[in-house]
Amino acid sequence: MADGQTGLHPARASERTRVAPGGPTNAERLNDGAEAGIFAPPPAGLMPRSRPQGPALQPPPPTPGGGSAKLLCRNGCGFFGNPEWHWYCSKCWRAHPQRSLVAPPTTRSSGLTLGPPASPRSRPASAGTSAGGGGSTTRSSGDPRASHSGPKAPSGDLTLRQRLKLTPKSPRSPASATGAPSGPPATFDWRQHLSNLPHIRASTECLSAGQVLASHLRHWVDGKSLAEIWVLIHTLLEKIDASHETTPIDTIASQVQEVYLTLRAKFIQWDVPDDDLSVILEQSEAYLSLATYPLLFCPSSTNDEEKDLRLQNRIRSLNWITTQELRCVIQESSQRVRDLLHDAINDIVALDSQQTPQAKLKSLVTCCKKLIEMLLISNEKAASADEFLPCLIYVCLKANPPRLQSNVNYITRFCIEDNLRMGDGGYYFASLCSALSFIENMDAASVDMDSTDFHNYVTGRSLPPGSWKCTLLMSEGLQVMVQNKRILESLSERQHQALTQTTSLSQQMDNFAQEIHEEVADILRKTAYVIKAPRTVKRLHFPVTSSSTKEPPCSKLVDLPTPTGHQLSLDNFEGCSTQNAIPGIVCQNLQHLSLQEEDDDLM
Amino acid sequence: MSPPSDVKVVLLGTEYCGKSSLVERYLHDRFRGENCYQNTVGAAYGSKLFEINVNGSPRALIMGIWDTAGSERYQSMSRLYYRSARAAILCFDITCRESWAKVQFWKKEVQRHERLCRIYLCATKMDKLLAEDQADGTEGHAPAIEGAVVSRFAQESEAALFHTTRIGSSPTTNFVFHLNPPHFTFGMPLAARARARSLSTESGLCCEVVDTLHRALPVTKAGAHSDEEP
Numbered sequence: 043m044a045d046g047q048t049g050l051h052p053a054r055a056s057e058r059t060r061v062a063p064g065g066p067t068n069a070e071r072l073n074d075g076a077e078a079g080i081f082a083p084p085p086a087g088l089m090p091r092s093r094p095q096g097p098a099l100q101p102p103p104p105t106p107g108g109g110s111a112k113l114l115c116r117n118g119c120g121f122f123g124n125p126e127w128h129w130y131c132s133k134c135w136r137a138h139p140q141r142s143l144v145a146p147p148t149t150r151s152s153g154l155t156l157g158p159p160a161s162p163r164s165r166p167a168s169a170g171t172s173a174g175g176g177g178s179t180t181r182s183s184g185d186p187r188a189s190h191s192g193p194k195a196p197s198g199d200l201t202l203r204q205r206l207k208l209t210p211k212s213p214r215s216p217a218s219a220t221g222a223p224s225g226p227p228a229t230f231d232w233r234q235h236l237s238n239l240p241h242i243r244a245s246t247e248c249l250s251a252g253q254v255l256a257s258h259l260r261h262w263v264d265g266k267s268l269a270e271i272w273v274l275i276h277t278l279l280e281k282i283d284a285s286h287e288t289t290p291i292d293t294i295a296s297q298v299q300e301v302y303l304t305l306r307a308k309f310i311q312w313d314v315p316d317d318d319l320s321v322i323l324e325q326s327e328a329y330l331s332l333a334t335y336p337l338l339f340c341p342s343s344t345n346d347e348e349k350d351l352r353l354q355n356r357i358r359s360l361n362w363i364t365t366q367e368l369r370c371v372i373q374e375s376s377q378r379v380r381d382l383l384h385d386a387i388n389d390i391v392a393l394d395s396q397q398t399p400q401a402k403l404k405s406l407v408t409c410c411k412k413l414i415e416m417l418l419i420s421n422e423k424a425a426s427a428d429e430f431l432p433c434l435i436y437v438c439l440k441a442n443p444p445r446l447q448s449n450v451n452y453i454t455r456f457c458i459e460d461n462l463r464m465g466d467g468g469y470y471f472a473s474l475c476s477a478l479s480f481i482e483n484m485d486a487a488s489v490d491m492d493s494t495d496f497h498n499y500v501t502g503r504s505l506p507p508g509s510w511k512c513t514l515l516m517s518e519g520l521q522v523m524v525q526n527k528r529i530l531e532s533l534s535e536r537q538h539q540a541l542t543q544t545t546s547l548s549q550q551m552d553n554f555a556q557e558i559h560e561e562v563a564d565i566l567r568k569t570a571y572v573i574k575a576p577r578t579v580k581r582l583h584f585p586v587t588s589s590s591t592k593e594p595p596c597s598k599l600v601d602l603p604t605p606t607g608h609q610l611s612l613d614n615f616e617g618c619s620t621q622n623a624i625p626g627i628v629c630q631n632l633q634h635l636s637l638q639e640e641d642d643d644l645m
Numbered sequence: 646m647s648p649p650s651d652v653k654v655v656l657l658g659t660e661y662c663g664k665s666s667l668v669e670r671y672l673h674d675r676f677r678g679e680n681c682y683q684n685t686v687g688a689a690y691g692s693k694l695f696e697i698n699v700n701g702s703p704r705a706l707i708m709g710i711w712d713t714a715g716s717e718r719y720q721s722m723s724r725l726y727y728r729s730a731r732a733a734i735l736c737f738d739i740t741c742r743e744s745w746a747k748v749q750f751w752k753k754e755v756q757r758h759e760r761l762c763r764i765y766l767c768a769t770k771m772d773k774l775l776a777e778d779q780a781d782g783t784e785g786h787a788p789a790i791e792g793a794v795v796s797r798f799a800q801e802s803e804a805a806l807f808h809t810t811r812i813g814s815s816p817t818t819n820f821v822f823h824l825n826p827p828h829f830t831f832g833m834p835l836a837a838r839a840r841a842r843s844l845s846t847e848s849g850l851c852c853e854v855v856d857t858l859h860r861a862l863p864v865t866k867a868g869a870h871s872d873e874e875p
Contacts, residue, residue, distance in 0.1 A: 369716075414689065426665030427712035430689040431719055463729055464651045469690040469711055476714075476722035488718045 230269040232256070235276050239283040241337060247397070248332035255325040262314050262322070271308070274301060275326060279333055286337045291344050295455035298330065302458050324400050327458055331398040338456065339397075340448040349447040357442045357481060359500045367489040370432035372420045377524060379416050384521070386412040387441040394444045399457035402449060403467040410470040413437060427473075435477040450475060652708045655727045655762075657751045658736030659744040660715040663769035667736065668710050715747075727755055732763045735804075739768045742789040752802055764804040768795060771808045 115123040121131035128135070232252055236244045244252075259268050278301050282294055305326055309319045331338075340346045365372060373379050389409035396402045413433045417425035425433075438446070453462070453471065462468050480488070486496035498504040656664040668691055692709040713719075713726045727733055733755045737744040748766065755762050799806040 425689055426668075427689045427714045428660050428665065428716060430712075431714040460651070464653060464707070464709055465692070466690050466709075469709070472711075472725045472728075473689075475725050476719065479722050479725075480719065483721070 230272040230276070232272050232276060236279070236333065239279060241283045241286070242279060242333050243336070244333060248329065251325065251329045251332050255322070255329050258318075258322055258325055262309075262318065263312055267308075267312065271305065271326075274304060275330060278330070282334050282337060286334075286341065287343060289343075291338070291341055291455065294338065298456055299459060301330075302327065323458055324461075327400060327456075328398045331456055335397045339452050340445060344451075346448040346451055350445045353447045353478070353482070354442060354444075357439055359502070360439055360481065360484065361442075362499050362506050363436070363439055363489070364506075365432075365436060367491065368432040368436050370436045371429055372416055372433060372436075376419065377528065379419055380521070382412050382416040382419070383437070383440075386410075386416070386437050390437060390441050390443050393449055394446075399453045400461070402453055403457065403461065403471060406470050406474060407467055409437070410434065410466075410473070431473060431476060431480075434473055435480055438474075438477050438481060446478065450478065652732065653711060653730045654708055654732045654734065655711045655713060655730040656734050656736060657713055657723065657727065657748075657755070658715050658734075658767075659738070659741070659747050662715065662736045662738040662741065662744045664715065664734070664736040664767075665712055667734070667767070667769075668712055723751075724754070724758060727759060727762065730755075730759060730762050732765060733759075734765045734767050736767045736769055737790075738770050739808075740770060740773050740789050745790045745795075749798070752798075752804070756802070764802055766795070766799050766802075766804045766806045768806070768808045 115121050115131035115134050116129045117131070117134040119131060119134055121133070123129035123131055124135075233244075233249070236242065236248075236252070256268075259271060263271070278297060281297065286294065302323060306319070306323060309322060314322065340350070365374065372383070374383075386409045389405050389412065393402050393405045393409075396405055410430075414425045414430060417429050417433060421429065443449075462471060486493035489496070495504075495506070499506050656668065658664045689712045690710065692707055694707050711726050711730070713723050733751070735748045735751050735755075737748045752764060755764060796806060798804075
């Protein structure tokens with residue numbers, strides 16, 4: 043658990059300092075120092091501390107590519123400012139008096155604990171006991187009122203957009219509040235509870251994720267602990283449901299993270315093995331995020347949407363960048379590389395359609411693995427970060443993934459912290475953040491170009507030479523054409539092959555026929571038929587020559603075809619025993635006949 | 646996918662100073678054929694599962710090795726990588742003065758932002774120096790940094806120092822293996838330096854570095870420090 047404590051989530055860090063306003067913790071000081079020590083301000087994605095814009099705050103115009111003096115804190119404390127904190131540094135921003143307008147105390151008094159998050163150990167106990175005494179009923183009936191009264195008290199500070207979002211939903215709250223369940227925690231019906239939350243619409247994915255989680259949990263914990271977990275998760279859901287529009291997103295994020303930590307501590311306490319523990323945690327994360335995704339992704343209380351637009355425009359203005367400028371060593375001319383590049387682009391675009399942080403990370407990882415494979419093909423050696431990062435930047439520029447900044451923020455806020463810090467998901471996510479930061483801060487120096495050229499290209503006043511190459515390579519029609527050409531080539535190759543094979547087959551057949559003919563002729567020549575019958579017949583007739591009164595016995599057979607004639611008609615056949623036998627039989631018959639006649643004569 | 650004890654190791658250093666080869670060698674070469682835990686092709690990110698003995702009981706550790714882009718233009722982003730790292734290996738090319746300057750920069754950066762991060766120094770491409778040491782006068786590079794300077798710097802920053810050769814070249818006995826491994830516990834800052842234990846090695850191969858590193862990481866009681874071996 044030491045890991046969890048030391049790896050500071052930015053949101054939780056801010057929470058902690060709010061609890062103890064005596065001074066910034068060490069970690070906070072480190073954060074501040076980091077901004078001063080590093081040339082560019084850290085990427086917005088990793089330090090989400092956005093607040094709704096108050097009327098009194100006038101952020102100075104952003105100065106891309108300007109001197110570092112312009113990036114300093116408005117308070118003049120010497121540290122770097124950040125646009126997210128209206129150009130204050132993190133410390134001055136927290137100390138700023140205007141901040142109190144953002145989260146007015148009226149919303150805090152309505153049964154919600156926005157203050158110090160409870161420690162992982164103490165919280166589940168309180169949740170369990172309060173729900174046991176019908177606490178969940180009072181809480182859920184109290185919460186809609188909180189969201190009801192919330193927009194009224196600080197109405198001056200809310201933007202029009204927020205108010206528009208609030209009003210249509212409020213009439214639904216009282217009706218649903220009456221139907222809130224009050225079951226004992228031993229049989230907590232999460233489905234019913236979920237359907238009673240006014241703002242959360244349970245999708246089928248969410249319900250199935252809940253089911254998977256429930257079945258998995260049942261395998262590891264007993265009924266009471268199961269209910270405890272459900273109560274823990276659903277207390278959070280209730281809280282989010284009731285106050286997602288009035289609570290700063292980072293507070294919600296830290297509450298969510300707190301629940302993950304509590305769950306983790308509980309599972310460790312119940313001796314769930316490590317592998318299953320991470321699976322269960324991921325499933326709870328999936329369930330939580332699927333239930334709250336529409337409320338917490340790119341929420342109206344932040345300016346995520348504007349940042350998305352800004353990033354999108356920025357990427358669009360940089361679409362002339364080619365692999366040369368980025369020193370990205372891939373062989374774009376190779377079809378295999380281009381296929382992988384397209385797949386990678388599809389993957390990173392698909393990141394937006396996923397609804398849980400884990401799934402988003404997964405599509406990022408698939409994308410990055412394809413990039414690494416691509417580099418492997420291009421360079422024939424394993425890709426290192428020196429080659430990988432430019433490649434990722436290039437893909438981001440070419441794909442221009444929708445709502446990328448919002449996605450990054452969402453993952454930062456609601457992904458289980460350990461998964462973001464460790465593993466390949468964490469690595470590639472850090473790379474993505476780096477890529478975004480590079481894209482935002484890119485200037486002429488960072489791509490080794492002349493600054494006027496760079497400016498002209500960015501503003502679209504002129505096009506870099508050779509930009510058509512890149513465009514050509516990325517063009518869809520050309521892709522199809524090249525692919526079709528490849529298919530045609532392979533077809534013609536195969537046809538040619540088939541033709542050759544046909545010719546050779548017919549040749550073989552001819553040869554075979556020829557060979558057979560020759561062989562037959564050869565055999566015929568060797569086994570030429572020799573007529574032996576006349577000799578036998580002569581010998582038989584020899585002793586009866588004396589009785590010349592009778593006509594010769596063979597005169598009866600005059601009409602029969604002569605053996606030689608028969609032999610001739612069989613010419614076409616190969617010599618075989620039957621054919622040879624035929625004349626023999628005839629002769630024997632003849633002999634027999636003549637002998638009988640002789641006997642008759644003698645009688 | 647994270648048992649409580651994950652170790653994140655980050656590699657810092659200029660381009661082409663050999664940090665990628667280090668990982669590649671470690672992950673793909675040496676442990677080929679063994680049951681290695683490795684889920685990526687390429688050396689940008691690699692992880693390895695190993696077991697250690699802490700006070701007699703086995704404990705699984707996953708070490709994730711994060712490679713960083715060393716180019717100057719990505720320098721400002723590196724903090725995203727070394728955030729909450731437990732160990733940083735600062736690589737520098739022994740024949741390149743700029744890479745040494747960068748090491749000093751990284752050391753300050755890392756020590757300022759990540760208190761818990763142990764620092765390891767790694768002088769790469771020692772084989773280039775060797776070419777000159779041989780008396781036949783083959784073209785070799787002069788060391789850009791005095792060996793004494795490096796070891797003094799390593800001592801000041803409580804960093805273990807390693808020397809590595811290029812993959813494939815044969816190791817020689819000239820290589821000195823300083824080891825100044827830390828008293829390393831999770832979530833705790835460095836304690837006092839422990840008793841000296843000399844560890845010399847014949848092989849200065851790349852993989853040794855990380856190997857020794859992960860042997861050194863989990864040590865909670867016995868740290869070690871060695872004097873130079875001639």
